[in-house]
Amino acid sequence: MIGSGPNGLAGAIELARAGLEVEVHEAEPELGGGLRSVNLTLPGFVHDVCSSIHPLAVASPVFRDLGLDVDWVHPDAPAAHPFDDGTVLLLERDIGETAGQLGVDGAAYRELIEPLVESWPYPYAPRAFLELRASLRSALAAARPLAESRFRSERTRAWFAGFAAHSLLPLERRPSAGFALALLVLGHAVGWPFPRGGSQRLADALASRLRELGGEIHVSSPVDELPNAEVVLADVSPRELARIAPLPERYAALLQAYRLGLGAFKVDWALDGPIPWRAPECARAGTVHLGGSFEEISASEWGAWSGRPAAKPFVLLAQTSLFDRSRAPEGKHTAWAYCHVPNGFAEDMTERIEAQVERFAPGFRERILARHAMGPAELEAHNRNLVGGDLNGGKMDLGQLFFRPVRSLLPYRTPLRGVYLCSASTPPGGGVHGLCGYSAARVALRDERTRYRRPRSSSP
Ligand SMILES: Cc1cc2nc3c(=O)[nH]c(=O)nc-3n(C[C@H](O)[C@H](O)[C@H](O)COP(=O)(O)OP(=O)(O)OC[C@H]3O[C@@H](n4cnc5c(N)ncnc54)[C@H](O)[C@@H]3O)c2cc1C
Numbered sequence: 001m002i003g004s005g006p007n008g009l010a011g012a013i014e015l016a017r018a019g020l021e022v023e024v025h026e027a028e029p030e031l032g033g034g035l036r037s038v039n040l041t042l043p044g045f046v047h048d049v050c051s052s053i054h055p056l057a058v059a060s061p062v063f064r065d066l067g068l069d070v071d072w073v074h075p076d077a078p079a080a081h082p083f084d085d086g087t088v089l090l091l092e093r094d095i096g097e098t099a100g101q102l103g104v105d106g107a108a109y110r111e112l113i114e115p116l117v118e119s120w121p122y123p124y125a126p127r128a129f130l131e132l133r134a135s136l137r138s139a140l141a142a143a144r145p146l147a148e149s150r151f152r153s154e155r156t157r158a159w160f161a162g163f164a165a166h167s168l169l170p171l172e173r174r175p176s177a178g179f180a181l182a183l184l185v186l187g188h189a190v191g192w193p194f195p196r197g198g199s200q201r202l203a204d205a206l207a208s209r210l211r212e213l214g215g216e217i218h219v220s221s222p223v224d225e226l227p228n229a230e231v232v233l234a235d236v237s238p239r240e241l242a243r244i245a246p247l248p249e250r251y252a253a254l255l256q257a258y259r260l261g262l263g264a265f266k267v268d269w270a271l272d273g274p275i276p277w278r279a280p281e282c283a284r285a286g287t288v289h290l291g292g293s294f295e296e297i298s299a300s301e302w303g304a305w306s307g308r309p310a311a312k313p314f315v316l317l318a319q320t321s322l323f324d325r326s327r328a329p330e331g332k333h334t335a336w337a338y339c340h341v342p343n344g345f346a347e348d349m350t351e352r353i354e355a356q357v358e359r360f361a362p363g364f365r366e367r368i369l370a371r372h373a374m375g376p377a378e379l380e381a382h383n384r385n386l387v388g389g390d391l392n393g394g395k396m397d398l399g400q401l402f403f404r405p406v407r408s409l410l411p412y413r414t415p416l417r418g419v420y421l422c423s424a425s426t427p428p429g430g431g432v433h434g435l436c437g438y439s440a441a442r443v444a445l446r447d448e449r450t451r452y453r454r455p456r457s458s459s460p
Contacts, residue, residue, distance in 0.1 A: 001025070002223045002244075003235030003423065005033025005385065009206035010062050010434025011233045011422045014441035016213035020231065024215065027222035030200075031207055033235065033383055034391075035432065037198030040372035041270035044329040047372070048199045049382060050391070051432050052318045052336050053287050055186035057202060058193055059121070060433040068205040071196040073324045075286030078192035080279075081159045082360040084292060088279035089159040091187045098188070105156040112138065112150060113184055120189040139178035140398070143171040146180075147294065154293065161297040162289030165314050167396060168262045168340055170305050171298045174398055192286055194318075197326050202432070226419065231444050233422045235437060237385045237393065238405040241414070241421055251406070251415050258405040258425065261396065262304050263376035263389025265349035266338035270370040274322060274333050276363045283322060290315040290337075290356045304340040309349065313339035315356045332369070343388035344376050385423060392430030393423055402427060412440035413447070420444050 001012040004026035016022045030036050034050035041047065057063055058072060079091040092098045095114060099106035116135050138146055143164030147157040163180035164171050186192065195201040207217055226232055226245050234241050238255035241247070247255070274283060282288050291297040291314035303310035317337040321327040328334050337353055350373045357364045374382065376389025385393060394400055403411060405425045412420045422440030424430045 001233050001235065002227075003027070003033060003385070004031040004203070004207070004217060004219075005235050005423065006035055006057070006203070006206065006432045006434045007422050007424060007437030007440075008033065008233070008235030009203065009210060009437065011235065011437030011441040012215055013066065013206065013210050013213065014438050015231065015233070015445070016210060016215045018445050022210070022213075022215040023229075024210070024217045025221040025223050025227070026217065026219045027384065028382075029220045031217055031219055032200055032203030033385065035199040035203035037200035040268045041334075041370040045270040045332070045334050045370075046198045046327045047268040047334055048318075048320070048336055049374075050379075050386075051199050052194055052320060053192050054194055054199070054202070054432055055183065055190055055192045056431040056433040058190045059186055060435060061121075062434040062438040066206070066209055068202070068209065070202050070205050072193040073196050073320070074191045074193045075323045076284040078187040078285065079162070079287040079289060080282040080285035081162050081289045081291075082277065082279045082282050083155065083158070084359070086278045088281050089155060090281060090285060091163075091184065093188060093191055095188050102151075102156050102159075103153060105151040105153050108150045109156070113181070113188065116181065116185045117188045120185060135181070139181050140175045141177040142174045143176040143180055144294075144298065146177040157294040158292065158297065161294045162291055162314070165289075165291070165297055165301055165340075166316070168301075168392060169397055170301050171294075175401065194286065194320050194324065196324050199432075206434075226416075230418055231448060232419045233437070233440055233444060234420065235385075235423045236421070237387050237423065238421065238425050239387060240384060245414070245416060245419060248415050254406045259395045259400060260343045260388055261390045261392050261394055262340045263343045263345055264338045264379060264391045265341045265345070265353070265376070265389070266336070266374045266379065267350055267353050268372045269335045269368050270328070271333040271335060271367045272369050273331065273367050275319060275335060275357065275361045276367065277361045279360070282360070283319075286318060286320060286323060288317045288319065288360075290317060290360055301340060304342055307342045309339070309341050309345065309347075309352070311352065312356060312359075313349065313352055315339050315353050317357065341376065341389065343390055345389070346375065346377065348373065348375065393425040394429075396429050401429065404429060410443050412436075412443045418444070418447075
């Protein structure tokens with residue numbers, strides 16, 4: 001296995017469970033890829049360098065089956081969306097409570113979301129599929145037409161936009177609505193928790209499961225050419241695979257043509273106290289969406305998409321230390337926030353991000369003890385899979401959602417026998433769920449079995 005991100009570790013575990021001798025080679029000194037937590041600011045403060053909020057991990061059948069030793073912390077509410085007038089809309093675990101806050105749009109929200117939550121976790125079973133046709137059609141839509149046709153209040157539309165913007169797509173592009181629906185359904189079905197002690201705990205739990213199965217992990221071990229092994233799974237970017245593997249020219253060209261997504265600009269803070277939200281209910285949520293109105297969030301995403309980030313970018317903020325006291329010294333806090341920027345963008349967005357927090361939490365700046373900022377270049381230096389700061393392993397529009405990085409039913413396979421791609425640049429894409437790694441491992445194991453069952457004369 002090349003790389004020890006969540007997909008690499010999940011894939012390695014599946015291979016080891018099938019009885020293979022597995023070695024993981026990780027370029028960086030710490031294992032975990034996007035799950036690493038380190039001290040970025042002051043002693044005693046733990047920061048998640050990339051991923052922090054893990055609805056996809058708790059929803060993942062792969063991680064669930066492994067019975068990992070992770071203490072999941074659930075904030076009172078998954079997410080909050082404050083407005084300039086000091087009010088807020090929350091995504092609550094309970095559908096009724098959430099709908100209750102949405103006023104005139106409460107019934108429309110229930111109608112949209114309830115069938116999906118009720119069918120969880122099997123929305124793709126044939127019967128459910130028929131019953132859910134309308135909801136699933138909405139999932140392939142763009143956020144703007146869906147919000148404008150379903151919701152009457154500007155507040156509900158703005159709230160919905162915050163979830164849709166996780167797609168890193170303009171809200172007028174498909175399937176940005178699907179990202180919102182998925183995150184809302186997860187909020188009700190499983191919550192938006194995080195591991196006590198930092199995301200690193202999830203990586204460590206995966207690593208110890210792998211070691212129990214006999215697997216080995218080598219850190220500070222960058223792979224620059226294909227290892228000599230029967231099966232090689234690569235938790236790497238398509239470009240990195242093209243760099244290290246002698247791929248046929250045509251396939252290598254397809255990998256080079258794979259489209260990158262937006263980058264991220266991220267700031268971590270060590271704080272003297274909790275964030276002083278104007279709407280105090282924001283302190284009930286682990287994640288806070290800072291973007292104001294639908295039009296502002298839309299303009300922010302278009303800005304990043306078209307190369308000119310907005311003056312008031314949409315900011316995604318996590319405040320895990322409010323619910324997990326192990327992340328900061330007594331009375332102190334951490335916060336994690338990022339906005340979307342053009343891929344490879346080189347300007348400093350710290351001031352714009354902090355202004356957005358200050359807008360909804362006057363006095364925030366006075367609580368900052370230390371900060372650490374990472375633009376696309378620093379993110380890529382931290383983890384070479386984050387090409388140009390791209391946090392989803394490639395654009396997740398309709399063209400690259402199901403077929404990534406190439407148009408094939410099993411895009412994990414490469415033309416090289418025994419070599420598979422298993423990073424977030426394969427289906428189902430970005431996020432911490434391990435499904436790319438697991439699926440690639442299953443394909444590899446099936447191919448291996450077929451190879452050995454074939455009569456000798458027909459083997460290549
Ligand atoms: C700022 C930010 C915030 C995010 N927030 C969230 C969130 O809250 N929730 C969520 O679910 N997701 C989040 N994500 C996305 C999530 O982190 C990724 O989708 C996920 O980590 C992808 O997992 P992976 O295993 O495919 O790759 P990665 O986690 O990127 O791991 C790949 C590993 O492979 C190693 N590697 C690459 N090439 C080589 C080589 N040649 N030799 C050896 N090792 C190599 C890398 O060093 C790295 O450790 C966030 C990402 C970023 C950047």
